[in-house]
Amino acid sequence: MGAPVDPVTSLPVVAMVGGGQLARMTHQAAIALGQSLRVLSTGPTESAALVAADVRLGDHRDLAALRDLAEGATVVTFDHEHVPTEHLHALEEDGHRVAPGPAALVHAQDKLELRRALDAAGEPQPAWAEVDSAVGIADFAGAHGWPVVLKTPRGGYDGKGVFVVDDVDAAAALLERTGTLLAEERVPMVRELAVQVARSPFGQVAVWPVVETVQRDGVCHEVLAPAPGLSEERATAAQELAIRIAGRLGVVGLLAVELFETADGVLVNELAMRPHNSGHWTIEGARTSQFEQHLRAVLDYPLGATAMTAPVVVMANVLGGAAAADEWSGPGLDERVHHLMAHWPDVKLHWYGKGQRPGRKLGHVTALGDDLEQVRARAVAAARYLADGVVDPAFAFPDDEH
Numbered sequence: 001m002g003a004p005v006d007p008v009t010s011l012p013v014v015a016m017v018g019g020g021q022l023a024r025m026t027h028q029a030a031i032a033l034g035q036s037l038r039v040l041s042t043g044p045t046e047s048a049a050l051v052a053a054d055v056r057l058g059d060h061r062d063l064a065a066l067r068d069l070a071e072g073a074t075v076v077t078f079d080h081e082h083v084p085t086e087h088l089h090a091l092e093e094d095g096h097r098v099a100p101g102p103a104a105l106v107h108a109q110d111k112l113e114l115r116r117a118l119d120a121a122g123e124p125q126p127a128w129a130e131v132d133s134a135v136g137i138a139d140f141a142g143a144h145g146w147p148v149v150l151k152t153p154r155g156g157y158d159g160k161g162v163f164v165v166d167d168v169d170a171a172a173a174l175l176e177r178t179g180t181l182l183a184e185e186r187v188p189m190v191r192e193l194a195v196q197v198a199r200s201p202f203g204q205v206a207v208w209p210v211v212e213t214v215q216r217d218g219v220c221h222e223v224l225a226p227a228p229g230l231s232e233e234r235a236t237a238a239q240e241l242a243i244r245i246a247g248r249l250g251v252v253g254l255l256a257v258e259l260f261e262t263a264d265g266v267l268v269n270e271l272a273m274r275p276h277n278s279g280h281w282t283i284e285g286a287r288t289s290q291f292e293q294h295l296r297a298v299l300d301y302p303l304g305a306t307a308m309t310a311p312v313v314v315m316a317n318v319l320g321g322a323a324a325a326d327e328w329s330g331p332g333l334d335e336r337v338h339h340l341m342a343h344w345p346d347v348k349l350h351w352y353g354k355g356q357r358p359g360r361k362l363g364h365v366t367a368l369g370d371d372l373e374q375v376r377a378r379a380v381a382a383a384r385y386l387a388d389g390v391v392d393p394a395f396a397f398p399d400d401e402h
Contacts, residue, residue, distance in 0.1 A: 003074045003097075011035055012299050015069045017060050018079030019046035021352040021361065022275045022291075025283070026079065027052045029291035039079075040069045047352045048079070063087045070096040075298045077253055078274050081108045082155065099201070099252040099298040100273045107249055108273045111182045112153045118268055121248055123241065125268045126260070127185040134172035137165075137183055144185040150174060151182040162218060187267060189260040193227055194278035196256045197242040198293040198303055205243050206293060206303040208286060210235045213258070213278050219359065220277045222380065223315040225285055225308065228372055230261075238266050245271070254279070254294040277317070277361070282306075284348050284366050285313030310368035314376045316383035318351075320360040336386050340365075343395065347382045362387070 006013050011034050016023045019041025027037040027048055040056050041049035049055045058065025060083045070076045075097045088102035107114045118125045129140045131150075141148050150171065152161035164186065165171045175181065192215055197207040210230055214222035227235070242257040245268075249255075256276035258269040279290035288296075288304025296303055331339065340349060344367070351363040363386065367379040381392035 004072050005074065006035070009034055012074035013038060013072060014295060014298065015073035015076045016040070016048070016079050017066065017069065017076065017083055019043075019048040019052075019055070020079050021047045021354070021363075022079035023048035024051055024352060025280075025350070026275060026291045026294060029289060029295055032292070033295060035295075038069065038073060040065060047354060050353045061087075063090055066091060067094065070094070075099050077294070077298050078105070081105060081273065085109060101250065101252065104249045104251045105273050108271045110153050111151055111270065114268075114271060115182065117249065118245075121244070123245065123268060124265060126187050129183045130180060131183045132175070132180045134168050134175065137171040137175075137181075138168050140183045141168075147186055149184040149186050151184065152178055153180065153182055160218070187260045187262060189262050189267075191227075191261050192269070193230070193238060193259040193261050193266060194223075194256055194276070195238045195242045195259065196254060196276065196279045196282075196290060197239070197246050198254050198290075198297040199246040199251050200297045200303060201252050201300045203247070204303050205246060206288075206306050207239045207243060208279065208282060208290075208306045209308060210238045211278055211281070219317075219319070221317055221319070222376070223278050223281050224372065224376065225281045225313040225315075234261075234265065241266065241268070253298045254290055280350070280364050281313045281315040281366055283350070285309055285315075285368060311370050312372045312375045313366065313368050314372075314379040315364055315366045316379040317361050318363040318365065318383045318386045320357045320362055321388045331389055333386075336389060340382055340385060344378055344382050347378055349382075349386075 004013060005011060015038040016026060017040045019039045023039045024047040030037040036053040038054040039048045039052050040058055056069050066087055070091055077099050085102050085106050088098050091098055107117055112130055115128045127144050131137050147164050147166045150163045150165055155161055163174055192213045193210055194213050195210045197205055199205045209226040212224040212227040213220050238259060246255045251273055254275050256272040256278055259266040260269050275290045275294050282289045285308055287307050293304055348366045354362050365379055365382045367375045369375040381395045384390055
């Protein structure tokens with residue numbers, strides 16, 4: 001008996017755990033492939049639930065909800081990594097195909113598992129240790145210096161679960177709240193980079209250019225593609241590193257490898273096994289977007305070309321400001337969208353359908369061109385205007401436009 005297909009379209013059914021913006025943009029890519037993504041959403045107003053036809057309401061920690069999602073689907077995949085690993089093993093035991101499988105995904109779920117695997121493979125990463133006592137942290141700091149970066153092994157994202165401590169007392173107070181932690185040396189990095197690779201069950205791989213990610217307070221604000229000033233030798237080494245990790249861990253689908261660039265090379269920071277913020281630029285900026293490629297990979301379709309469509313691409317996140325939705329100063333959102341489209345007709349907007357909340361990723365904009373400084377200025381100015389209504393003086397609107 002063949003793999004399950006949609007009885008109407010006779011095409012495969014992809015089920016995605018999570019109803020956030022990654023699922024929403026994956027759904028958009030699925031439409032072009034003749035599909036409507038099935039999503040597991042915690043509520044009817046999540047980003048993907050607002051647009052997808054096949055929405056299952058439930059919690060990703062509920063095995064029954066996961067089984068309902070998987071029933072009749074060709075493959076189950078993810079818009080986040082927070083599903084209990086044991087539930088994914090249960091789905092596989094039920095005969096469902098999960099991509100990436102739990103044996104791979106655990107390395108994106110558990111930072112200690114990742115560090116052990118990278119050590120075993122001899123791949124470059126910061127010095128680290130598993131610590132469960134103040135003495136252990138003091139010993140680590142004695143070998144690698146203060147401050148020490150402490151991370152909760154599971155559950156952290158966008159800077160959550162990451163702490164920088166300067167002394168034993170601060171470390172001990174943190175341990176009392178969290179239990180076992182991952183201790184890492186604070187790397188003297190030049191900047192943060194990311195590289196994405198897609199891998200199919202057949203073993204085909206496709207990799208995009210290495211990008212620079214501009215982080216503030218653990219949150220990505222901008223992505224510059226390709227990473228400016230990165231030597232061809234170092235870029236190739238980073239791409240080969242991502243391909244090796246994908247193959248060794250048996251990843252199926254998208255793998256994003258977050259990197260620290262140092263004076264001596266690159267070190268692996270963290271992994272994500274799904275579409276990733278560092279790849280949003282690919283929607284307009286690459287021949288095949290990360291979202292289409294993820295679908296092609298998990299369905300074992302031949303992978304698409306990853307060449308850039310312009311010499312420079314910049315993605316800027318639109319982040320919620322301090323004011324509540326009904327307290328935004330300046331023009332309302334619809335008016336801001338109008339002005340953005342009029343003033344920057346070449347800038348592409350992606351809005352996620354979320355309510356306003358400080359620091360929340362509400363959408364992103366993408367600009368393309370030849371000159372990094374100009375392209376970046378357009379993207380950042382457009383994102384800031386959407387977020388808080390402030391017009392960059394360098395892009396002052398004409399009187400009849402604003």
